[in-house]
Amino acid sequence: MPKATFFNLNEAKRARLMRAAQHEFSRAPLPEVSVSAIVADAQIPRGSFYQYFEDKEDLYFYYLGTLVNNMEQHLLSLIKETKGDLFVSMTHFFDYAVEEVVEGPNADIFKNDVATNFQHAQNSNRFGKDRANYPFFKAMRDTEDEISRSVDRTSLKVTSDADLKALQRLIFMVLVHTIGHYFHSQKTNSPESLEDIKAEFSMTLNWIANGALKSKKELG
Template identity: 25%
Template sequence: MIKRTFYNLPEQKRQRIIDAIVEEFSSSSTEKVSINRIVKAANISRGSFYQYFDDKVDLVEVLTKSFVDLSIEGANKALEYSNGDIFYTYEKLFEIITKFAQDKTQKVILKNLLRSLRANDDLVSEYLLNRFNGFEELNKIAKQYNTDNLKFKSSEDVEYLSQILTQLLKNAIFNYFVIDVDYQTVKKTFLRKLEIVKSGAVAQF
């Protein structure tokens, strides 16, 4: 767990550490990430590192925090704007997540993390299984979906629908960040799949 001492650091020093973490993860696969290189680049001692972080898993949280926060914020805004339209929300989530690729460093980091996830890397798996709170936030969002225009109304069915759309989103993200399929192709395919699912889920009036 990231310790409060890290967040209490002067902004300049905290940013220097973040920059060192970003540089390390953008130039190395997760299994080769080196704490020694990070502390050297950040100009801190190894002892200081452990005053701020428990282990390397915390570094994954540092990297993904802004990404996750912006995604959750965007999903909530999309829900509010669309009066709880689940399909509109996932379309906007796709736009928010792929927008990170405009920053080449962020794209490389996400690519490395996703590759590690696919390979069941211990570092990323530990973060997702035990420290990532994004799934909990997504569950909260799922409870806000408007079921008025859906063929089914139960919370269980809406959760299943959300799981299907999440899997489509994951596939699109993986194809874009890891397989390097061009953006327009990924977007077109993702939106078409959304439309197919929507045609079976939305009631016709």
């Protein structure tokens, strides 16, 4: 995780380093990212970089963590605005998230296959026993807990915190898959539009909320 020396930097220098990180992470997938390019852009000595971060993966996950946390905070605001309605909030959140991921200032970072980058860095030894305390994962877990506390459960078939978090994760899996499907379609002869995937997500979310069957059916 970032070292104390990074957090001791003045705000202007931290911002300059983060802008340099954004430029480089937008340019290439994580395995191809150049620390040399980052330090040159940030105008710091290469040795200083390693006083702030363990390596490029460390910086990547710190930067990505700030993006994810900002998006989750937006979702939390939506849940509070809708008085805890998880499904209405997620409908509005998807519209915001997909436009942020596809057209926002960090769009190229998401296009550089965040899922692959995540898997690449997740295999790092640094995520061993200290995984739970790594800022990227801790921020996600803390926000997930706050979202769970803010959801109105009275209309949901959940009986425990674990049930609610499982439902939240299912919805997020659908969200990530839908956006991933959009990026994949852009490489084909039949690219989907943002309106296409918004409709796809809305349909799937409706199935989760109301079921895909016209009448109840015993499974198994």
